[in-house]
Amino acid sequence: MPEFPPRRDDTPTFPLPHIEHAPPSRISDHPEFHSLRRAQRRFGTRATILSVGGFLLYVLLSSFVPAVMNQPLFGHLTIGLTLGLGQFVIMGVTAWCYVRHMRTRVDPLARGLRSRQYENENRRTRPSAPPQGAGQPVQPGARGFRTW
Amino acid sequence: MVTIAAIDDSSLQLTFVLFLTVVVITLFTALLTAPQRDEISEFYLGNRTMSPLRNGLAMCGDYLSAATLLGSTGLVALTGYDGLMYLGGTTVAWMMVLLLIAEPLQRTGKFTLGDTVALRLPRQQRPVRVALAVCILAITTLYLVAQLVGSVALLTQFTGSPSATTRTLCVAVIGTFVILYASLGGMPGATVIQIIKAVMLIVGVLFTAGWVLYHFDWNPNALLERAADRSGTGLSFLEPGLRYGGTVSNKLDFLSLELAIVLGLAALPHVLMRLLAPRSSSVLRRSVVWAIGLVGAVCFGAGILGLGATALLGRDTIESTDRTGNASVLLLAHELGGSVLTALLTCLAYLTLLAVAVGLTLAAASSLAHDLYSEVIRKGRASETEELTVARLSGAVIGILGILLALVAWGANTATLAFLAFAIAASAILPTIIYTLFWRRFTAKGALLSLYGGLLSSVLLAVFSPVVSSAPASFYPEVDFAWFPLQNPGIVSIPLGFLLGWLGTVLDKGPAEDSTAHEEFEVRMLVGADD
Numbered sequence: 001m002p003e004f005p006p007r008r009d010d011t012p013t014f015p016l017p018h019i020e021h022a023p024p025s026r027i028s029d030h031p032e033f034h035s036l037r038r039a040q041r042r043f044g045t046r047a048t049i050l051s052v053g054g055f056l057l058y059v060l061l062s063s064f065v066p067a068v069m070n071q072p073l074f075g076h077l078t079i080g081l082t083l084g085l086g087q088f089v090i091m092g093v094t095a096w097c098y099v100r101h102m103r104t105r106v107d108p109l110a111r112g113l114r115s116r117q118y119e120n121e122n123r124r125t126r127p128s129a130p131p132q133g134a135g136q137p138v139q140p141g142a143r144g145f146r147t148w
Numbered sequence: 149m150v151t152i153a154a155i156d157d158s159s160l161q162l163t164f165v166l167f168l169t170v171v172v173i174t175l176f177t178a179l180l181t182a183p184q185r186d187e188i189s190e191f192y193l194g195n196r197t198m199s200p201l202r203n204g205l206a207m208c209g210d211y212l213s214a215a216t217l218l219g220s221t222g223l224v225a226l227t228g229y230d231g232l233m234y235l236g237g238t239t240v241a242w243m244m245v246l247l248l249i250a251e252p253l254q255r256t257g258k259f260t261l262g263d264t265v266a267l268r269l270p271r272q273q274r275p276v277r278v279a280l281a282v283c284i285l286a287i288t289t290l291y292l293v294a295q296l297v298g299s300v301a302l303l304t305q306f307t308g309s310p311s312a313t314t315r316t317l318c319v320a321v322i323g324t325f326v327i328l329y330a331s332l333g334g335m336p337g338a339t340v341i342q343i344i345k346a347v348m349l350i351v352g353v354l355f356t357a358g359w360v361l362y363h364f365d366w367n368p369n370a371l372l373e374r375a376a377d378r379s380g381t382g383l384s385f386l387e388p389g390l391r392y393g394g395t396v397s398n399k400l401d402f403l404s405l406e407l408a409i410v411l412g413l414a415a416l417p418h419v420l421m422r423l424l425a426p427r428s429s430s431v432l433r434r435s436v437v438w439a440i441g442l443v444g445a446v447c448f449g450a451g452i453l454g455l456g457a458t459a460l461l462g463r464d465t466i467e468s469t470d471r472t473g474n475a476s477v478l479l480l481a482h483e484l485g486g487s488v489l490t491a492l493l494t495c496l497a498y499l500t501l502l503a504v505a506v507g508l509t510l511a512a513a514s515s516l517a518h519d520l521y522s523e524v525i526r527k528g529r530a531s532e533t534e535e536l537t538v539a540r541l542s543g544a545v546i547g548i549l550g551i552l553l554a555l556v557a558w559g560a561n562t563a564t565l566a567f568l569a570f571a572i573a574a575s576a577i578l579p580t581i582i583y584t585l586f587w588r589r590f591t592a593k594g595a596l597l598s599l600y601g602g603l604l605s606s607v608l609l610a611v612f613s614p615v616v617s618s619a620p621a622s623f624y625p626e627v628d629f630a631w632f633p634l635q636n637p638g639i640v641s642i643p644l645g646f647l648l649g650w651l652g653t654v655l656d657k658g659p660a661e662d663s664t665a666h667e668e669f670e671v672r673m674l675v676g677a678d679d
Contacts, residue, residue, distance in 0.1 A: 062388040063399035075369035
């Protein structure tokens, strides 16, 4: 299941080319980090605009063009009431898409970067003293890996 | 206010017994699960290894207040379509939490929102923490008063307009329970009562909604037809505009209210605190999805309850009991299931407002103890025991403050107070959260300007709105200084909060924060530290 196995196990035996040749000094310079940020931010913004904006649009439509919203569809169910029910459907679909997007696009990238970060820190800490400054409330990586 | 007692005495006694039983049992459980050691993390965050379903239930319990169960249902019963849109907004609000706020906040957070902002703006964290604490205190107090006032309003359904002694007793008893839960139980205790309340709420609302539909042979069309028939307004009951129709300012008022509901949730302190509880972000994600599903189900059921109340009782009965429609659920329960169902739902309503009040008190206490006392007054040198004592004490102080204010403002409209709290949250706290998480250049000056500016503008606009003066339902109906025409300040104050945050940042000529602070923050936000 893990696409990015923790590499610290195999570093001692043979050199890893991409790390040896171009060691990214900081995680935030890594190209994968940028695509991670893009993937998360773009989807979040779009989906929020779609669901929250869609709802506010529905409120506006109901207030300002009631004639359209009052056309009956089946029995007493008007277009407005149907759109209102549709909000619940849109929410369900958006939540499902979000979970799927995070699982397939974002989580693997984050996992890979996390193992790389861990590795960088290990390399830095081995020769010298504790790495983190005092400004950080929680020491990153203090608990090590959990299951994935 | 209300003059006629809606429901007979036997169900009041039954309610009393039921409520006391539930409260005593949950109080014991809360004390048993209370923090054993003097650990602030346990007091603030509770059990961090709960399953997603339980977390989702707790979030749902924190979020759904008596305003939803009684107020929104009453609005559906009286205004049909417009009331249903409230319930839609209540659910949609969770989308923003799921899509934008929850996971970044959980990865960068520790105990309070102040910790996240401090990680991002380490150099000037103290003034920002103070500003956050002030805003959080304003929001939680207002919302707490709304819950306690709601308890008086609920009592009114049984006894008619209560005497001063009854009123004081009711608020004091509920307030004391709130203090006990929050100060002694901490987050673990609050979680117990949230989960019990959420389960009861979901079961109670869906069961009663099912009963209503069963009454109409599971035919929603028959329910709609009958509701329109007995609403006294005919088909316009199923059309927009009954409550917020007519003038443009009415329509804008409705948009303003929906804006505050949809954006305010993502900035409510007790909901934010709940988001920090799960240890891993994948658990948090599943918890929020659960919460969306559960909140959606309750809101859907509440809509059916409101329509059912009008269909089975008729508008006149509901309105003659309580002009605001708050009694509709209890009247419906009485019609369907006699005094037993009435007692059950009343007990549920009391439990609901008690649980929300506990969550709020805890959020305010943690903000005071952690942000204000530990990080600003003691500059981070306070021991855990000391901070914990301060947290417990501030819980008690906020509870007492809430009780006193609720006794002064007992005649206020619960829903108006609650929606005002939402508007303040959306205009003061939301801009800071969004900018902190997503804007690289954001500075402390921007944060301060948007926090204080959003708070001041929304409070001032509310003071000069029809909520306080000029309207028959306002605090001072005789005088008129309401030059702001809308009931809810959201439509002006929310954009203003964002604008001030941007302005403060752009005009900030002081020494910039370290660029590494933002980088570290972003790495933590996206990659996570210990997940």
